[in-house]
Structure formats: C-alpha cells, structure tokens
Amino acid sequence: MNKKSKAVFGALADVFNPTIPAFIVAGLSMGVANLLVQFFPRIEDIKVIGVIYHLLLLVNDSFTPFLTCWIGYLATKRFGGTPILGGILGMMTVSAEINQISSLMNLSSVLYKGTGGVIAAFIGAFILSKVERFFRKHMPSSLDMVLTPLLAVAITVLPYILVVMPFAGFISSILCFLMDKVSFTDSMVMNIIVGFISAAIFLPINVAGLQHGIIALYPIQLEKYGYITLYPVFAMAGAGQVGAGMAIWFLSRKAKNKKLSNVAFSASIPGTMGVAGPLIYTVTLPHPKAFITSCLGAGIGGAFIKCFDIASTGWGPSGILALFMMDGPQGPLNAMFVYLFGLIISATSGFLLSLLILKPSDLAENDVCDQI
Secondary structure, three states: OOHHHHHHHHHHHHHHHHHHHHHHHHHHHHHHHHHHHHHOOOHHHOHHHHHHHHHHHHHHHOOHHHHHHHHHHHHHHHOOOOHHHHHHHHHHHOOOHHHHHHHHOOOOOOOOOOOOHHHHHHHHHHHHHHHHHHHHHHOOHHHHHHHHHHHHHHHHHHHHHHHHHHHHHHHHHHHHHHHHHHHOOOOHHHHHHHHHHHHHHHHHHHHOOOHHHHHOHHHHHHHHHOOEOOHHHHOHHHHHHHHHHHHHHHHHHHOOOHHHHHHHHHHHHHHOOOOOHHHHHHHHOOOHHHHHHHHHHHHHHHHHHHOOOOEEOOOOOOHHHHHHHEEOOOOHHHHHHHHHHHHHHHHHHHHHHHHHHOOHHHHOOOOHHHHO
C-alpha cells in the first residue's frame, strides 16, 4: 500500500473510530426498541413499556439523523481545522433549507436534503480545514478570531452545497447500488457465494488494515435505509476465529504446550464478544493453517447468514454483543436466532476444520507463539 492510500485509510480510521461507541449505543437502542414492539404490539397501552420504548428511540434519534454533523466535526478536527465549524457544515447537509435552495436553483434532481451524507461531510471538512488554515496563517492576530472562521465558512459553503454534495451524492449512489447488487438477490447460489467470500476475506482485510474502507460504507447504508446489510455477514469472521482458537487450545493441551493453551483459551473469551485482536495476533496468525481454517469457518457461517437477508441496526461489536442489533424480513426475534445460529456454525466449522488440518506437533513447546 502506498503512502497516499495509507493516509486515506488512516484519516478514515481517525474520523470513524471515535463514532463506534455511539453506533453501538444507537444500534442497540434501536434493536431493543424493535424487539419490544415484537413482544408488545400495542406498546402505547402499557405506559412503563411505552416510556422505555420511546426512550430507546430518543437515544437512537439523537445520533443517527445527525451523523453528518458528527463526521463533519471529527473530520475537521482530524484535518487541523476548528471542529465546530465542521459540525456546522455537516448539519447543513441535513437541513431542510437545502431543499429550498435546490428548488430556487432548479437543482432538485441532484441536490436535496442529505445528499452525499457522510462522504460529503468528510470531503467538506477537508476543504474547510484547508481554507481555514490558509486564512489563519495570513490573518493578523487582531482579526483572526472573527474573520478567519467567517471567511472560511463563507468561502466553503457555496462550493460545498453546489459541488461537493452532488458529487458525494453520486459516489454514494454508486456505492449503494453496488451494495444493493451484492446484498439483495433472489438467487440462493449467489447469496451463498457472496456470504462465503465476504465473511472469509474479512479477517485478511483486517490484518491488512483495509477494514476502515468497509467501515466507512456502513454509515452510508445506514443513512439511506436505516440498516446495514453486510455487517452481520462480516461478524461471522470473529466466530470463525473463536472456533480455531478453541481447536488450538484443545490441540496444544495434547501437545503439552501449557502456555499456548492458556493464551488460546483466554483470547477466545473476548473473541466471543467481537474482540478478535488477541486471537488474531497471538494465536491464529502465528499459525497460518489455523488462520486459514478460521477464515473458511467464517465463510460457512457467512453463507448461512446471507441466505436469510439478516441486517443490523448499527455496528461496532460483533459476536454475541451484536445480537440485539439484528433485524430481518421476519422480525428481530427471528433475525437474532438466525444470527446466533450463524455464530455457532462459524465457530463449529472453524473448530472442526482446524482439528482436521492442524496436528498437536504443529503446536509444540517451541512454538512461535511462546516467543510473543
């Protein structure tokens, strides 16, 4: 990967990673709210449950609709500008005034409230930061406080609305179109192929540090549809790791490699909750065969999940922690069951494939993992 690519992925990570806790809270809140409706169809008739339901919606509605504002804030901070100005730019993106401007300028076909979403906010924050830093460098200190932010926003806002938003909207449309083609198909064979490949390659993508490009797609789909289609499939990668990790624990005990067995067992516990780093870097990656079997196990679970059109209301944790984020055509209860069964399939497949391919002699006392 060249320096420019690393810089782009690094910027995406710096901007989107801080939003993960909010996505977790908002996604879980929305997921539990959907679940409550399943249990209590006439939810407004039960005051206590009704209050809880609306509180959960309130948590979600306090973050998701204003995502462009947060991305604008964080991106501007990342690029060296004044964060609150980026927040203003991001908030403009979802303002109803955009529709009024678009109507007056006869741009309704390419410009409307929300056009471009987080992509527009990210690009706009970069431009705003460059402009602001230019003025701050040349502005007399006596005028800097007033004129620099004013000029930066004034110069940025029109190109942002007329150029950046439509351009980002075009990019978003292409990305959503591609995700739609991948995610929505009536062909069972295509679902199996897409599910298997997507889940199987997610761990190598993480190891290569390219996962931030995929993570950046989640908010785009969440903004457009209110759910994310491929996240439940990608979540199977962690379960495949857990299966391979437990196989290494089992085999290393037979090989009398006590240290490796302890590491594998300890790392598998957070792995069930979507924290795959310890498993990847201390257990499976040092044993390439196990890493491959974990990917294959994840692929089998991903193929299963994809056949049921399961989606999530947020992203962040995988494993069992993502359970309450699941939704699907037959409701959240069914989706939760399918997702949980997918995790079991992935873990079991990773475990059995590892037992078939690995031997206790591969995990002897002088194993590379003991040197970590």
